[in-house]
Amino acid sequence: MHALIFKAGEKTCAIGLGCVECVAPAFDTQGLQDEPPFSGFRDFGGEKIPVFDINFAVSGRKARRLFGTRHIIVKMKIGGKETRAALLAEGISGVREFPGGAKFASDSDAFGTFENGSESIVAVRPEILFGKARNG
Numbered sequence: 001m002h003a004l005i006f007k008a009g010e011k012t013c014a015i016g017l018g019c020v021e022c023v024a025p026a027f028d029t030q031g032l033q034d035e036p037p038f039s040g041f042r043d044f045g046g047e048k049i050p051v052f053d054i055n056f057a058v059s060g061r062k063a064r065r066l067f068g069t070r071h072i073i074v075k076m077k078i079g080g081k082e083t084r085a086a087l088l089a090e091g092i093s094g095v096r097e098f099p100g101g102a103k104f105a106s107d108s109d110a111f112g113t114f115e116n117g118s119e120s121i122v123a124v125r126p127e128i129l130f131g132k133a134r135n136g
Contacts, residue, residue, distance in 0.1 A: 001101040006089040009059025013122040026069040054087040076127035
């Protein structure tokens, strides 16, 4: 499995490339500024999509506005409906291959691990993370 590697707080995280549509500069968002983990909405190709602060979800701290802060635009299915969202990440470091894929404790877990030798990277399933956040 190939995954996009990014930073969320002090943790290295990864998301499968199958759901990543693109990576874009993190422009200012509109609305919901003080309702973490949602940090507002952004325009993407004429569509207003929610921005989800992945940094807050992983570390409990809002993402800082750094030079490398980006929106990871993901496409996912929630309740049978295809939707997009932007995940706010403090930095993207590249793409890596994980031959064994990610390991999750259960089918309903949003976070798991990619094992790479002695390194453990937080695996993220955005459709579960976003679905849980929307439903409280």
